[in-house]
Amino acid sequence: MTYGHEPVKLEHMSEDWIRASGIGDYLYCRRSWWLKQRRGIASQNVRELEQGTRHHQQHGQWVMQSIWLRRAAYLLIFVAVALLTYQVMNG
Structure with missing residues (x-):
């Protein structure tokens, strides 16, 4: 990595991933x-x-179920x- 004209060596960087x-x-x-951790x-x-x-x-399962039920309701309303x-139009 360089800032200006001098390269900067990152010696103190950890190889651990941050999740x-x-x-x-x-x-x-x-x-x-x-x-x-320490x-x-x-x-x-x-x-x-x-x-x-x-x-x-x-709770996550309930949320997913409610999303699918909402989509089904929109589809039924559209139909x-x-x-x-x-x-x-034709009646």
Whole structure:
């Protein structure tokens, strides 16, 4: 990398990847992130975390179902309007 005329050597860059979940963990609680990432101390509320994960998975399924139901409703409305228009134009 160069700035101006002198090349800059990036010696202190880490090869570790930063994941979105890690950013979320850090933003939620920096201390918890530090304990987990740098000290290797696991969370003690594993059961609650698993319950939260299951809740979010269920919620995601509900969201996807509602998206598909909304699309089906729009399709039915379109078909109904098309049939009504056809009836009016040819009736």
